[in-house]
Amino acid sequence: MSKLNRALMVVLLVCGPMTSGSAENISGDNTRSLDGQVQEIKSDVLNIASELSNLEERLLYPSGTQIAVFVSMAEAEKFRLDAVQIExxxxxxxxxxxxxxxxxxxxxxxxxxxxxxxxxxxxxQLNVTMIGKLKNGTDFNASDSFVIAKGIKPKALGITLSRPDSGSSGIKVGDW
Amino acid sequence: MFRAPLSLTGLLLLACLATSPSQSDELKDLYFGEALYYAHQGDFFAALERLDTEVKQHAGLDEPELDSLYFHMNDAEFSLGDFELRYRMHHRAGRAIRAVLEGAVDERVRNDAAYRLARIHFQKGQMEDATRALERIEGKVPESIRDDIEFLRANIYLAQGRPADSVTVLKRLQNSDGYGGFAAYNLGIAYLQEGQQQAAKQQLERAGQIPTSDTAELAIRDKSNLVLGTIFLESGEYDKAIPFLNRVSLDGPFSNQALLSSGWANLSIENLERAVVPWSILAEREVTDRATQEAMLALPYAYGKLNIHGRAAVHYGKALESFSAEVGKLNTSIESIRAGKFLEALIREEIRKDKDWVIRLRSLPETPETYYLMELLASHDFQTGLQNFLDLADLRRKLISWQASFDSFDDMVAIRHNHYEPLLPEVDTHFRELDSRMRLRIEQHKMLVRRRDDLLTTPRPEFLATRGEQAVLKRLEQIETQAQSRDSALGESVKTRIKRLKGLLTWTLETEYHERFTEFDRNLRGLDEAMAVVEAQYDQYVRARQAATHSYVGYEKPISRLRANVRSSIKKVDSLMARQGHELEVVAIEELRARRSHLENYGDKARFALADSYDRATQAQAKIGEKQ
Known part of the structure; x- marks a missing residue:
């Protein structure tokens, strides 16, 4: 029994970073070879995803009519944003x-x-509504309207959200 | 260095990495922000897909400085390497970071890149390359990674068998906010590796008493005490081992091993009652743990030594029963893995939402006993294989969903084709007519604009004559020509009248010239506006016409190429999943078999000891009877 215990302790002490247990030795080289192939297929699939996104964009959202709305939060904002609605x-x-x-x-x-x-x-006309909760636990529901001009180029709109206060809805819209 | 610190180091490195998709003070590129949005959620595939596309598009621009990504290029290339690293694409990550290193970048950025590259090499076990990468660090180093670099350097030295160098670096890190506990422990290990037993013991004792409430540091503190206790145990200084083993917290990850060792240390100094205490606690814990299983035999062994053979027999019996049940579970687990249930359970998405998902696997019906696989699951190669298998399963899900979307694309293109094809020839014919008329008007407009511009420099009142005035002038000129011919019967009075009329007309044209020119200019400006509207409509039509064509022409080839690529990728993924899955199954079965053999061995010992304890208990009973 004592020998068993000591053997366990020896294993605990001498295992270095590059020495591996028995299971690892069985499959180490094979794992590394497979790992390389998995990295290759990941790269292939990423290329497909990128090409597919371009194709989808061309097919579904032609540049002449495309509008994309992005949402970000103003720096250092910590309020809880529950939902956003765009009309x-x-x-x-x-x-x-x-x-x-x-x-x-x-x-x-x-x-x-x-x-x-x-x-x-x-x-x-663009209407933005955000629903959330302030740090003090107060629920809020803020809305704002904006007029946006769509030209012949794809339109990218950035909505920046911050805590609403008495003077403002906390919703800003800008072109990107 | 021990395995556990290495894995802790790895965890720590990953934790640092997770917080570092760096960004400039103000985000100027939405698409970079979008990539960060996915990266912050751990979806590195989506993050990579977006950022890779954005960076490639940026690289293809004629004037990249006009692109919004220009302001974030260093960050973007860094993040690309980071995301690739997090998505376990070390080959590409290394390339991306090397590209930053070789680019004309700020010293701090280059040093940060060198550190990241070194970290990749370290994680891959390429210590020489990691050292070379660290050697590239010179000059200004970002404050936030100074300790990271030094800690990595110390770990590389340890892995290279250069404990003395590691000691020098780790000594400097003893007061580090982020690495204090880890550096203290690793320093003890470095001394140990260097053969400085006494210094190692002192250092590990210090590391084992570091005041902290951080979970990771608490674990490393326990680890320090366990290792120090084990060193004393190994050197036969059992009484010295006990206090350190007792310092290990009872609910930490090292508590089982500490309880077991504490029992052995007490037993070795014949302090049998004291040995029974930790083993009694341990014997009631999770039965799949190696230490628990050993304690289940050690506890009755101690009772036997105390001559409490009856209780020893009861505990041996309990252990025997427990081991038999566990062997049964292991057999079922092995069968379950062979039947493919393990892999099926691994790829069930809902279970992976839990951070302890591997443990929760056992709650699923027909899944193997994953507690027995915990050690295996923690090993680097198995983790790599497991993560690869899970990544492949995710890729497969994506590819299958994309494959389904191709049919929709085909339908969409066909519907548009069928809608536009009959319409467009008629529209084009009509457009051609309008186009020629429009071109004529455009030319006329241009001519009028030219004339106005000429009139500004060279006034020509006759150009602004009304149609009636022009007719009168023409008639007067005809009459004048006739009057000047020899045969003309027209008298001087007529000629005088013609002259007077022409003079009157010239008078009108000259005196009204400015007014007429202003009117002409006003009308022309009105025409400009109308022409602008016409031209805008014309452009809009041309765009709409092009859009109509672009909505269904030119998709056949890319769709069929993508369809073929997806199909072939699914085949590759299937083949890799089969190989990877088989490998995981083999290794898991191997591990379970080893544990089963271990338990069978324990079972044999328990069976023999049980019989022996019964005999002794019976003999003791008989002796008591004889005495009575």
Whole structure:
């Protein structure tokens, strides 16, 4: 029994970073070879994904009519964003409810592509609504309207959200 | 260095990496921001797809400085390498970071890249390359990675068998905020590797008493105490081992091993009652743990030594029963893996949402006993294989969904084709007519604009005569020509009248010239506006016409190429999944067999010891009877 214990301890002490257990020795080389092939197929699939995205964009959202709406949070904003709704010319374009991970990604500086669609060139009415909760626990529901001009180029709109206060809705829209 | 610190180091490195998709102060490129959005959620495939496309598009621009990504290029290339690393694409990650290193970048950026490259090599076990990458660091180093670099350097030295160098580096890191506990422990290991037993013991003792509330540091503190206790145990200094083993917290990851060793240390100094305490605790814990299984035999062994043979027999019986049940479970697990249930369970998406998903696998019906695979699951090669298998399963899901979308694309293109094809010839014919008329008007407009510009420099009042005035002038000139011929019967009075009329007309044209020119200019400006509207409509029509064609022409080849690529990728993924899956199954079965053999061996010992304990208990009973 004592020998068994000691053997365990020896294993505990002498295992270096490059020495491996029995299971690893069985498959180490094969794993590395497979790993290389897996990396290759990942690269292939990424290329396919990129090409497919381009194709989809060309097919579904031609540049002349394309509008993409992106959402980001103003720097250092920590309020809880629950949902955002976008209406274009009074029609619901999209409504998104945020998960914890998505909210955290926005708070860390990520930008979410919330909507991609088609509109004709000219002026359009954009209504943005955000629903959330302030740090003090107060629920809020803020909306704002904007007029956006669509030209012949694809339109990319950036919506920046911050905590609403008495003077402003906390929703800003800008061209990118 | 021990395996556990290495894995902790790895975890720590990954944790640092997870927080570092760096960004400039102000985000100027939406698409880079979009990639970060996915990266922050751990979806590195989506992040890579977006950022890779964006960086490639940027590289193809004639004037990249006008592109919004220009402001983030260093960050973007860095992040690309980072995402590739996180998506376990080390080959590409290395290339991306090397590209940054070789580019004309700021010293801090280059040093950061060199550090990341070194980290990739370290994770791949390429210590020489990792050292070379670190040697490229010179000049200004970003404050945020100074300790990271030094800690990595110390770990590389340890892995290279250069403990003295590692000691020098680790000594400097003892007060580091981020690495204090880890550096303290690794310093002890470096001394140990160097053969400085006494220094190692002192250092490990220090590392085992570091005040902290951080979970990772608490674990490393326990680890320090366990290792130090084990060193004393190995050198036969059992009484010295006990206090360190007792310091290991009872609910930490090293508690089972510490309890087991504490029991052995006490037993070795004949402190049998004390040995029973830790083993009694341990014997009630998770039965699949190696230490628990050993304690289940050690505990009755101690009771036997205490001459409590009846209780020893009961515990041996319990152990025997437990081992038999576990052998049964292991047999079922092996069968379950052979039937492919293990791989099926691994790729079930819903279970992976939990961070302890591997443990939760056992809650699924017909899945193997994953507690027995925990050690295996923690090993680097198995982890690589497992992650690859899961990544392949994700890729397969994506490819299958894309494959389904090609039929929709085909339908969409066909519907557009059927809609536009009959319409467009008629539209084109009509357009050609309008086009020629429009071109004529455009030319006329241009001519009028030229005339106005000429009139500005060289006034020509006759150009602004009305149609009636022009007719009168023409008639007067005709009459004048007639009057000047020899045969003319027209008298001087007529000629005088013609002259007077012409003078009157010239008077009108000259005196009204500015007014007429202003009117002409106003009308022309009105025409300019109308022409601009016409031209805009013309352009809009041309774009709409092109868009109509582009909506269904030119998709056949890319769709069929992509369809073929997806099909062939699915085949490759299937083949790789089969190989990877088989390998995982073989290794898992191998591990379970080893554990089964171990348990069978324990079972034999328990069976023999049980019989022996019964005999001794019976003899003891008989002796008591005889005495009575």
């Amino acid at each position: 274009i010319n009074g029609e619901l374009a999209t409504h998104h409810i945020y998960s914890f991970n998505e909210l955290e990604a926005l708070q860390k500086g990520g930008v979410q592509r919330l909507y991609t669609g088609n509109i004709p060139s000219g002026d359009h």
